[in-house]
Amino acid sequence: MPCPRVLAALCGALLCASGLFAFSGDFCDSSQCLHGGTCLLDQDRKPPFHCLCPEGFTGLICNETERGPCFPNPCHSDAECQVIDDFHRGDVFTQYICKCPHGYTGIHCEIVCTSPLGMETGAIADSQISASSMHLGFMGLQRWAPYLARLHLTGIVNAWTSSNYDRSPWIQVNLMRKMRVTGVVTQGASRAGSAEYLKTFKVAYSTNGRKFQFIQGAGESGDKIFMGNVDNSGLKVNLFETPLEVQYVRLVPMICHRGCTLRFELLGCELNGCAEPLGLKDNTIPSKQITASSFYKTWGLSAFSWYPFYARLDNQGKFNAWTAQTNSASEWLQIDLGSQKQVTGIITQGARDFGHIQYVAAYKVAYGDDGVNWTEYRDQGAVESKFAPAPSLPRRLGAATCGTPWACRRWACCSRCAASRACPSTTASTTPIVPTAGTRARATAKGYRCAAAGPRLHPPLPPGIFNGVKLVVETPEEILFSYRGANVTLPCRYHYEPAVVSPRPVRIKWWKLSENGAPEQDVLVAIGLRHRAFGDYRGRVHLWQEREREVSLEIRDLRLEDYGRYRCEVIDGLEDESGLVELELRGQVYYLEHPEKLTLAEAKEACQEDGAQIAKVGQLFAAWKFHGLDRCDAGWLADGSARYPVAHPRRNCGSLEPGVRSFGFPDPHSRKYGVYCYRPR
Numbered sequence: 001m002p003c004p005r006v007l008a009a010l011c012g013a014l015l016c017a018s019g020l021f022a023f024s025g026d027f028c029d030s031s032q033c034l035h036g037g038t039c040l041l042d043q044d045r046k047p048p049f050h051c052l053c054p055e056g057f058t059g060l061i062c063n064e065t066e067r068g069p070c071f072p073n074p075c076h077s078d079a080e081c082q083v084i085d086d087f088h089r090g091d092v093f094t095q096y097i098c099k100c101p102h103g104y105t106g107i108h109c110e111i112v113c114t115s116p117l118g119m120e121t122g123a124i125a126d127s128q129i130s131a132s133s134m135h136l137g138f139m140g141l142q143r144w145a146p147y148l149a150r151l152h153l154t155g156i157v158n159a160w161t162s163s164n165y166d167r168s169p170w171i172q173v174n175l176m177r178k179m180r181v182t183g184v185v186t187q188g189a190s191r192a193g194s195a196e197y198l199k200t201f202k203v204a205y206s207t208n209g210r211k212f213q214f215i216q217g218a219g220e221s222g223d224k225i226f227m228g229n230v231d232n233s234g235l236k237v238n239l240f241e242t243p244l245e246v247q248y249v250r251l252v253p254m255i256c257h258r259g260c261t262l263r264f265e266l267l268g269c270e271l272n273g274c275a276e277p278l279g280l281k282d283n284t285i286p287s288k289q290i291t292a293s294s295f296y297k298t299w300g301l302s303a304f305s306w307y308p309f310y311a312r313l314d315n316q317g318k319f320n321a322w323t324a325q326t327n328s329a330s331e332w333l334q335i336d337l338g339s340q341k342q343v344t345g346i347i348t349q350g351a352r353d354f355g356h357i358q359y360v361a362a363y364k365v366a367y368g369d370d371g372v373n374w375t376e377y378r379d380q381g382a383v384e385s386k387f388a389p390a391p392s393l394p395r396r397l398g399a400a401t402c403g404t405p406w407a408c409r410r411w412a413c414c415s416r417c418a419a420s421r422a423c424p425s426t427t428a429s430t431t432p433i434v435p436t437a438g439t440r441a442r443a444t445a446k447g448y449r450c451a452a453a454g455p456r457l458h459p460p461l462p463p464g465i466f467n468g469v470k471l472v473v474e475t476p477e478e479i480l481f482s483y484r485g486a487n488v489t490l491p492c493r494y495h496y497e498p499a500v501v502s503p504r505p506v507r508i509k510w511w512k513l514s515e516n517g518a519p520e521q522d523v524l525v526a527i528g529l530r531h532r533a534f535g536d537y538r539g540r541v542h543l544w545q546e547r548e549r550e551v552s553l554e555i556r557d558l559r560l561e562d563y564g565r566y567r568c569e570v571i572d573g574l575e576d577e578s579g580l581v582e583l584e585l586r587g588q589v590y591y592l593e594h595p596e597k598l599t600l601a602e603a604k605e606a607c608q609e610d611g612a613q614i615a616k617v618g619q620l621f622a623a624w625k626f627h628g629l630d631r632c633d634a635g636w637l638a639d640g641s642a643r644y645p646v647a648h649p650r651r652n653c654g655s656l657e658p659g660v661r662s663f664g665f666p667d668p669h670s671r672k673y674g675v676y677c678y679r680p681r
Contacts, residue, residue: 037062069095077101079109102239103182103267113182113243113269117175120151120265121314123347124173131171133163135259136639137192144191144261145514146171151187151235151265159189161196162253162260164640164665169260172250174209181205181249181268183239188232189261195232196261198253200225203240206248214252215240225254232261245271270344278337281313289336294325308333313349321351323358332366343367470497473570475579481622482558482585484680489544490553490581492568507571508543508551512564513580523566524553536561558585588679589615589623591631600668603636603675612679614638619678620645624660635674640665642673 028039033051042050053062070081075098083096100109118124126147135144142157149160149171162169175181188197202223204212217224218241226238253260279285287309298304306323311333315321324331337343350359364385366374376385473494482488494506508526522534526543533541537555544552551570555562563585569578594606607614615623616638623629624645632653634644642663649656666672 032061034062074098075100075108076106077104077109077112079104102241105180105182105243105269111269113180114239114267115269116151116185117179117181117266117268119149119173122150124175124266128174128176129171130174131160131162132169133166135161135163135191143514149262149264151185151263153263159187159191159261159263161189161191161262164259165638166260168252170204170250170252171262172248173266175247175249175266178207178245178247178271179268180271181240181244181246181266183237183267184226184249184251185265185267186228186236186238186251187234187263188229188257189263190232191259191261194258196259197230197232197257198228198251198260198262199230199255199257200228201254202226202252204250204252205244205246206250207246209248212248212250215244228255237267239267243268278341278343280311280335283312285335285338289338290322290333291336292322292324292333293331296323296325313347315351321349321358323351469500471570471572471575471577472497473568473577473579475568475581479582479584481626482583484558484585486558487554487556488558488583490555490566490568490583492552492579492581493547493550494570494577495549504572509569509571510541510553510566511569512566526551553581584618584622585680589619589627589629590677590679591633591635592675592677594674597671597673598636598675599671600636600640602671603673604638606675607677610677610679612677615676615678617641617643620676621660633674634661634663634672635676637676640668642666643676 026041028041028049030037030039032049033039033053035054035057037051037053037057039049039051042048051060051062053059053066056066058064058066068083070083073079073081074096075081077100079101080099081096082099098107098109100106103112103114105111105113119129129146129149131146131149134146136142137144137157144157144159144161146160148158153159160171162171184203186198186201188195190196203215203226205215206212214223216222227236229236249266251262251264253262280290290309290311292308292311295308296306298306304319306319306321308322310320311322322333324333346365348360348363365377367377368374378385471494473492475490475492480488480490490510492510496504505528508524510523510525512521512523514520521537523537524531524533524541524543526532531543533539536559540556542554544550544554551568553566553568563583566581566583567578568581569576592606592610592612598606604614614636620629620637620643624647628647629645630647631644632646634642636642642665643660645660646653646655647658649658654661663673
């Protein structure tokens with residue numbers, strides 16, 4: 001290859017000899033370019049020309065073989081680079097695409113998108129989880145509700161189970177915004193001593209919660225069937241071929257082992273890729289970078305201190321959160337992030353102090369870049385600083401859009417928090433909640449202030465009380481029984497410890513808790529003398545206040561759907577307490593005389609033909625306990641079990657003790673049992 005000086009001299013000689021004044025972009029002698037390349041003048045280069053090479057060649061004079069835009073591989077995470085031909089390119093000018101492996105996304109597969117979205121931690125709230133039905137066990141007292149479908153949840157009732165009669169069960173999560181979902185982790189559970197889990201399932205998704213479509217299999221194979229678990233405790237991870245950009249995700253069991261019982265977690269990330277925790281929970285942010293305006297010492301002892309560096313999510317131990325010295329609006333918690341960051345959200349969590357629930361009820365966020373001057377976060381276009389609500393239970397996390405502790409429940413501000421959903425400031429983000437800059441700070445940039453702001457609240461108080469007074473709500477522990485068409489009063493009273501002489505304004509709320517996956521129902525709200533009833537309860541309920549501080553609920557003309565659990569809540573300022581009242585409807589339970597034994601489906605039909613319905617376990621127990629129902633014939637019940645009541649034990653009727661005998665949950669297609677029916681009075 002000729003040296004640059006020779007080429008330059010040759011080009012200059014040609015130009016001078018021709019007597020032409022040459023400009024950049026003019027053609028030059030193409031013999032200088034190999035493989036049929038075209039020579040163009042470029043006076044800003046040395047040599048002062050460049051070659052337009054034909055397809056398949058590259059280099060200064062087209063002397064190198066072109067290996068394509070995928071060499072070297074521009075994709076990250078071992079992704080496959082695929083060249084796009086001109087015919088399919090359209091108005092997209094990239095010459096290649098990166099086919100990302102499972103769990104990665106982005107133009108170059110540079111974003112890891114397999115973070116848990118919050119089922120296990122509680123960042124996904126109970127109200128965001130719904131299902132087609134739920135199983136009611138042990139006389140209806142065990143509710144295997146949708147919000148229990150959280151990975152690794154413990155306890156006797158620790159998962160979601162669909163009703164035995166639900167032929168098309170499903171459970172879904174509303175993520176509250178469009179997110180990128182890349183997979184799901186499933187887990188079974190143990191119920192009544194036996195393993196239950198999903199063997200196979202489908203996944204449906206939606207952007208509006210109304211129109212769902214299933215993930216499709218490869219080719220034209222139809223809806224994709226995902227493999228589930230093989231036992232009640234192991235984890236099964238399924239990553240999707242293509243990430244979903246959705247707000248609603250629904251799991252649909254196909255084949256279940258014994259029962260459709262599920263605990264699960266969704267995997268994914270925010271759409272903008274800016275959603276990773278910044279390091280409070282995992283100690284990436286060291287304790288010395290977490291400071292506060294004050295911290296509380298239980299009984300004044302340093303050994304019992306609630307230090308700022310305890311303010312880490314899911315912290316364990318007797319002292320597991322930061323607590324301020326006073327319940328004051330001047331208190332604050334701040335974090336030095338160590339380097340410039342862009343904070344897009346905050347997750348907060350309350351805690352318990354010797355059994356007493358404490359949490360920050362609302363808060364603001366302030367940020368700055370020098371540790372001295374602070375700016376309070378405001379929504380775009382807003383004049384006032386933004387207040388964010390915080391979670392009301394220590395086990396639940398509240399994902400706040402932005403905020404700082406402003407009002408505290410119980411005595412002093414108590415919180416565990418984390419700068420989450422965040423990324424380095426160099427990463428692109430849509431509208432960051434807290435834009436940060438600078439190198440030294442107590443809030444943003446190197447930190448943010450998770451602190452109290454606003455009017456002063458209350459002085460420090462002993463645990464579990466407010467203004468020196470504890471609010472107590474009393475409801476009966478036993479189940480109340482009544483009949484269809486009757487009137488019933490659900491008792492509820494409240495008082496203060498120590499007693500308060502002067503009357504205090506309170507707000508009363510009654511609501512009915514969720515049953516079989518149905519949403520909670522507001523029943524009545526009362527403020528002073530003003531009462532308001534809701535839904536089907538209008539005209540049938542009112543507040544019964546015969547005695548001082550009695551707020552009992554009277555329900556008239558009871559209906560079948562009125563049975564269940566009711567909550568009585570008393571709200572005094574920032575303090576609220578509540579109690580539960582359970583109502584069960586009695587009726588006539590009887591063994592249906594039928595010429596032959598029945599399957600479960602036939603048993604239901606037989607009761608309906610007799611003008612009744614198949615009895616529930618609780619109804620059979622109530623008839624045995626309160627009416628002395630005695631029968632040695634085993635019969636089907638609504639939950640799929642077979643039982644019989646014995647009020648007067650005898651030798652040919654099982655045990656010599658009174659009780660309700662059980663045959664467990666037989667094959668519903670077997671014809672070995674009769675049926676117990678229930679006819680409301």
